[in-house]
Amino acid sequence: MTRRCLIALLGAAIAVVSLLAAPVAGQTRTPAAPLRTPWGDPDLQGIWNFATSTPLERPAEVGEKAVLSAAEAEEFEEKLAFDLTRDRRDGGNEADVRRAYNEHWMDPRRLQLLSDKRTSLIVDPPDGRVPPRVPLTPARKQAAQEAAARAARFNAGLPLSAQDFTPPVRGIIRTDRPPYLGTIYNNTAQIFQSPGYVVILQEMIHSARVIPVDGRPHIGKNLRQWLGDTRGRWEGGTLVIETTNFRRDEGAVYGNADPDTFTIVERFTRVAPDTLSYEFTISDPNTWTRPWTAMVPWARISEQLYEYSTHEDNYDLVHLLVGARVREARGETVPEPSGRPGGGDDR
Amino acid sequence: MRKRLKGAVIVGAGATAILLWVAVTPGAVQAQAGGQVPTPGAWPRVTVPRMADGRPNLNGIWQALVSANYNLEDHEAQAGPYTELIGAYSGEPAGQSIVEGGVIPYRPEALAKRRQNFDNRTKVDVSRDETWHDLGDPELKCYMPGVPRATYMGFPFQIVQGSSDFMLLTYEFASASRVIRMNWKEESPGDFWMGWSRGRWEGDTLVVDVTGQRKETWFDRSGNYHSEALRVVERYTLVSPYHLMYEATIEDPNVYSRPWKIAFPLYRRMEKNVQLLEFKCQPYAEDLLYGRFRKP
Numbered sequence A: 001m002t003r004r005c006l007i008a009l010l011g012a013a014i015a016v017v018s019l020l021a022a023p024v025a026g027q028t029r030t031p032a033a034p035l036r037t038p039w040g041d042p043d044l045q046g047i048w049n050f051a052t053s054t055p056l057e058r059p060a061e062v063g064e065k066a067v068l069s070a071a072e073a074e075e076f077e078e079k080l081a082f083d084l085t086r087d088r089r090d091g092g093n094e095a096d097v098r099r100a101y102n103e104h105w106m107d108p109r110r111l112q113l114l115s116d117k118r119t120s121l122i123v124d125p126p127d128g129r130v131p132p133r134v135p136l137t138p139a140r141k142q143a144a145q146e147a148a149a150r151a152a153r154f155n156a157g158l159p160l161s162a163q164d165f166t167p168p169v170r171g172i173i174r175t176d177r178p179p180y181l182g183t184i185y186n187n188t189a190q191i192f193q194s195p196g197y198v199v200i201l202q203e204m205i206h207s208a209r210v211i212p213v214d215g216r217p218h219i220g221k222n223l224r225q226w227l228g229d230t231r232g233r234w235e236g237g238t239l240v241i242e243t244t245n246f247r248r249d250e251g252a253v254y255g256n257a258d259p260d261t262f263t264i265v266e267r268f269t270r271v272a273p274d275t276l277s278y279e280f281t282i283s284d285p286n287t288w289t290r291p292w293t294a295m296v297p298w299a300r301i302s303e304q305l306y307e308y309s310t311h312e313d314n315y316d317l318v319h320l321l322v323g324a325r326v327r328e329a330r331g332e333t334v335p336e337p338s339g340r341p342g343g344g345d346d347r
Numbered sequence B: 001m002r003k004r005l006k007g008a009v010i011v012g013a014g015a016t017a018i019l020l021w022v023a024v025t026p027g028a029v030q031a032q033a034g035g036q037v038p039t040p041g042a043w044p045r046v047t048v049p050r051m052a053d054g055r056p057n058l059n060g061i062w063q064a065l066v067s068a069n070y071n072l073e074d075h076e077a078q079a080g081p082y083t084e085l086i087g088a089y090s091g092e093p094a095g096q097s098i099v100e101g102g103v104i105p106y107r108p109e110a111l112a113k114r115r116q117n118f119d120n121r122t123k124v125d126v127s128r129d130e131t132w133h134d135l136g137d138p139e140l141k142c143y144m145p146g147v148p149r150a151t152y153m154g155f156p157f158q159i160v161q162g163s164s165d166f167m168l169l170t171y172e173f174a175s176a177s178r179v180i181r182m183n184w185k186e187e188s189p190g191d192f193w194m195g196w197s198r199g200r201w202e203g204d205t206l207v208v209d210v211t212g213q214r215k216e217t218w219f220d221r222s223g224n225y226h227s228e229a230l231r232v233v234e235r236y237t238l239v240s241p242y243h244l245m246y247e248a249t250i251e252d253p254n255v256y257s258r259p260w261k262i263a264f265p266l267y268r269r270m271e272k273n274v275q276l277l278e279f280k281c282q283p284y285a286e287d288l289l290y291g292r293f294r295k296p
Helices: A003-020 A070-084 A092-105 A138-155 A315-329 B026-032 B083-090 B108-119 B282-293
Strands: A046-049 A122-124 A188-194 A197-202 A208-212 A229-235 A238-244 A263-272 A275-283 A292-300 B011-013 B016-018 B060-064 B157-161 B166-171 B177-182 B196-202 B205-211 B231-240 B243-251 B260-268
Touching: A188 B157, A188 B166, A197 B166, A208 B157, A208 B166, A315 B282, B060 B243
Parallel strands: A208 A229, B177 B196
Antiparallel strands: A046 A188, A046 A292, A122 A292, A188 A197, A197 A208, A229 A238, A238 A263, A263 A275, A275 A292, B011 B016, B060 B157, B060 B260, B157 B166, B166 B177, B196 B205, B205 B231, B231 B243, B243 B260
């Protein structure tokens, strides 16, 4: 199949998907009468999907354009779809088979650009890009270099031990750790509420994020968790949640930020019966030069959430370790770190 | 059962006197007198909190105090594994059976496997996919514990009951979670570590029918086990604002000669600002599971 033919097919698929589901994006207004629970809180209960092909950061090739025209959106979608798909037939048989494995799992909603045609999920800063990083302290620089070395060993098929794998591959955390950003699959969450609580259950890694919305203080600052510690409050129809207390383990906090200064504020607003607006603002003066904000609409779906388990049957972790010992015996060595992430971060 | 005392209180409101009938439980009367404590196993009728729809409000953080995670049946205090390394840290407390009738009705041919499980409870071998789950207590490996074990592991769990067709049970151990689908028809579409839970109300009791559980989970550290035919029917009944009675009927014709039942109360965690914390224990199991495959 030629590339042009493939793009045409993908374009057709996108058109069909867009017709079937066109979530309203970009709305931040609260409806006049938001749905309420019997105890009077805004009602966010439901099963939601947040997959999209719109990238977190604005791609360089669209320049400063924040919103695309219809024609540009079509072209943009096609290119993104092509970049995302593994069915490219341009790398020989071995590459084809390797890509097909991931293609099998891909959520087709990942091929859908947001209907507001934004070029990035980031809405602030206005350039749609993550702000520049501040220089790391020597200790954090060393930790980052060690993490890069672990990722390089993983990517070369030469992990030293289970601790060379990332938290998602070890089955500790994945999309359950905020911010909620889509990956190639399982971009589904269920929201539960009870008086004084909102609970977000992300499909991946199966941990529920229990959020008190009763005004209580955070847990002690020395009590750190993989998902941090979250407190919520209602501002009109919007749930505002703030999370601190992330663990210091490698990969525990988003973006290799400094867990001692990192905070994330997330806002959920049910802008329509079938649409949640999800907005998050990240700040960490020890990591980024300024706070930054992204917005992703969540679409209500009729499908169910199913149990996701990794650790319990993590056959591949053993295969990779056993394979690494064979590769070592053959004299294979690890190349210089390339910056490629170490697994489980597949967008 | 319940005695009523007539208490006459005269309330002056203008020229009108109102006679109130005050109903109190005997326990309350005796407590006022500084006397008797409640009798274990006896639950005086009380007013339970309710949701807007009139159903009992089961929301809260609950925890079992039984030592059934060591053994569902009667168990004497005993030394744990590796006393030469950790001494009395691994010692196991005594406990009374939570099984109705005391003993699990294993089919005679099924008992040997329990013994074998116990003997191999601290061993693991994940060198081959096919025999990955053959050895060792799943708890040792930080695997999701399944039902009913998650309920009495000694870690708290939270019930989230709202106004949708779904309830959530989320457990501190391994961050395991279960969605309870209320009045749900669809059979389990697969096998899950925490099973496929369908709920319904029978009067004031939440009844949860759990199927689709992975066959590899155990019931305790003594190797009590089941097969892929396991069906667990749980019953949650508020017997006071602070106590949730838990019962589970367990059936599996491959392993037991008849269905059997466990029962114990769950206690509401009452500390100010108490919350579920994390016990993501995967990292604690990795050296045991994968240490032999690391670079020497």
